[in-house]
Amino acid sequence: MGDSVAETTLPEVDETVQRQDRSEKETLLNAKGLTKRFGDILANDNVDLVINKGEIHALLGENGAGKSTLVKMFYGSLEPDAGEIFWQNQKVTIGNPASARELGIGMVFQHFSLFEALNVVENIALALPNPGKMSDLAKRIETVSRDYGLPLNPDDIVADLPVGIRQRIEIVRCLLQEPQLIIMDEPTSVLTPQEADQLFLTLQRLAAEGCAVLYISHRLEEVKRICHHATILRHGEVVRECDPTLETAASLASMMVGADVASVSAGDTKPDIGETRLALQGLSAGAATPFATALNDISLELKAGEVVAIAGVAGNGQGELFDAISGEMRVAPQMVQLDGKPCGSKNITWRRKQNAAFVPEERLGHGAVPGMKLSDNIVLTRHGTGDRLVGGGFVSNVEAGALEKRIKQAFDVRMSHDDPEARSLSGGNLQKFVVGRELDRKPGVLIVNQPTWGVDAGAAALIRQALIDLARSGSAVLVISQDLDEIFEIADRIAVISRGYLSDPEPAAAMTRERVGLLMAGGAEAQGEVA
Template sequence: MFQGCHKNRQTGLGEQQGLQGLDARVSSQGDRLLQVEGLTKLFGTLRACDGVNLDIARGEIHALLGENGAGKSTLVKMLFGSLEPNVGTILWNNQNVRLTNPAEARKLGIGMVFQHFSLFEALTAAENIALSLDATTPLRATADRARELSSAYGLPLDPNALVGDLSVGERQRIEIIRCLLQQPELIILDEPTSVLTPQEADKLFETLERLRAEGKSILYISHRLEEVKRICDRATVMRHGKVVAHCDPRQETAASLARMMVGADVKIASRGEGTTAGEPRLVVRNLSRKPANPFATALKNVSLSVRGGELIGIAGVAGNGQSELFEAISGEVLQDQAETVSIRSRPAGRIGISERRRLGAAFVPEERLGHAAAPRMTLSENLLLARHHTDRTFAGKSGLLHFGAVKRAAQRISQAMDVRKSGDDPEASALSGGNLQKFIIGRELDRQPAVMVVNQPTWGVDAGAAARIRQALVELARAGSAVLVISQDLDELFEISDAIAVMHHGELSAPIPIAEASFERIGLLMGGADASGHATAAA
């Protein structure tokens, strides 16, 4: 059983009171700022939130844990006024409130920092902040206020810097300052560290602790268990729309928290025997790319070699050139010289993605809907999307399609990867993120590619599906393929890679063998420490 943890399977009021009695520490810490009782939200027949109870005291950092699709975002949307609950009450300072739009929530003192920022890249930080204030506030006053806040909370930021020039961490600071300017009592942070280096995350935690010391409350949404254990006072765990536990994360282990989230033990990919690596199958030589638009990252002299049987990971904060590198390797963007990219010893820099696939390469881009798959098309059509050039059984020389064969293959892939879907051949957008990702990975694995390049294999995917995908990638490498995984998730890379290289400002460090790699070392490289030196050494 989970120690120090109150399980709350039913959602009766009595249970709730029991909870209050049990958790004495909370009441000693002060009054309740927000109390949610029996909150339920239906989408059609789906109970996205089912009788959710939650209370947040003044001056605490409260973690909201759960897998994708557990109902966290639905709950938060209701707290932020952009969704109205079907049933249930929200008490703010012990008063019943109805939140019908975000402006009302802001007026009460609820602020939110989104996972995906909404900033104009062509404007300065101060201008972006001013957009959220009354039109009458002069820009200079806003900039001064922002500067004040940034020094008070340890969020270094130049209000006059163009957002386009700022790192992801700095952009997040703008969002946080923008939120703080509204003087909120409760700040909701949605997966704030998913875009930060370990060192940047440390700085964020200091800021959060300072806010807590001032008596502000923070609702911290995350699936990173170590950091929840580190900074959160209490945690509420959700699964399938229900609250399954309230607990003190400091008294839990990461494994026990994961078990609550997932409902079962989480498997860790077994790396298997590191076979002796074979011939280089994917080689990138001195790849440089000018930025395609003012806000894209230039690639600077990237070199890399992946052997058969090897799984190389590329770490880095988002926006440091990973997507640009992926596009260049996949052939969605061609290179000037054919030798820049070789696939199975053939120069491939001048040929497109279909021809590169024919050389035995397979690609999985970061975005599932709209890049890897067309949302409004069926799974079998989406299978055809990536395989029409490599599988003659799908599309003959005459140009006629053989939908029977495509559908059978789609079924086979769904079975092999345990893709759970509603109908026989549903639209891609009807699948959950994890199931669609399993299908997209399976679509490539089914070909047994000699070279596999994956960008963010488990981004936004539930733990069960993520474990399955990681295992499949490891197995592919062990079977002799060259596998390149680009990921922001360091835990993932440490779990599956044979060596990890780091991308920063469009440069790629030399790969560090997993035995010599540590979080700290990789984290420093992600922050830009001396990456160029390594790249030169590699070139």
């Protein structure tokens, strides 16, 4: 990560807090033997966790390891089946989020719960028990947000704000209730490196004031950087506790998955670059809704054999770009070309028949129908591509079932019984299925939006390797991602999207995180306007 900022400005925080012995500190929250069962699944099995005052405590684990269940019990939205929670040495029962907030526990969610049409102060007032007068609240918001280095203008309409600022609203909303423990669920997944650095400063400042932070993240580098202590969950149990500063990202990852994570390798051989498979020429499209982003004169050539990654902060036109390439949004014919054939006005089935494949960002509800079986979900994207799934208008359940088994095996999709409904799979498993469904076709052009969003380390490594392997076998792969680690791991060339403008792709070897960060923060836009 672009660590120069934080490390140069806050060396004393890093040095003093992290080296302290944990036992000397005052215990804030002590959970003993927490157990939570959902049907047959033991989501949390006898979990012990101690959080001290002023500690940034990382909670690590793969998807489905039980992290969310655990923090929901702290935040009062789930009740443990067994076990006790002590808050400042008092035994407490946290019956609901309101009583959690009364104790001084706040939570910042991964998915924001903001009303886009309302302004900042209105959104915050909605969440407070006694908001008081709006003008007073606005002043408090300004003061608190400035004090913590998260400046907010109370009158801004949420719809106009980038994701990083929206997260600030959630954090400030939490801070206004003067919490002693803040639970943060994947807070940096939507931030640029620079914005993340800003957040880390705030967290370190909070910790210095004695507030504890329970920090859930998949990004091991940042856990190493800012957390004082880490608890690692696997299959609902605490498997390790450690001081992340003394570990490497690789050792943390292997603790999480319980085995060494296969490192993704792009292969020593230089990619064998071939013909242009996908070309975007002056792709422009107006914003369809007030909350959408317009695409501005985007040009890109994607060649056989390479992985091109498009970095960018969420909401900068990634979804619109994906829709234009897939054909869910139609544009002028010349704007999108597959193997030299203009297809901007063709539908998605036509493009799939041209051997293109697409994996959207949203797994449930876009890439897959939640209430349908996996075999039906295979028909969803492959009914037109000649897999013998459809004959004479009739769908072959036998063929679909056979494909489902093949994909399940090839991509290690784990399920409780054969061919379940899509909604019952965990995020990582469903993503493996959705990606596998397309890779199974060996497409000539693959467009993936956020391939490993919210996916555990093991599944992410498998998916990334599969993408690289596809490119090396002669296909063209376009990856749209917010995860810089992922991008630098797999991309041959990197472009950045910002407010609907795309920067020129540059070889990954010549790119730095700082440069990507600058392009994200508007550099791509300036480049686009000049070009």
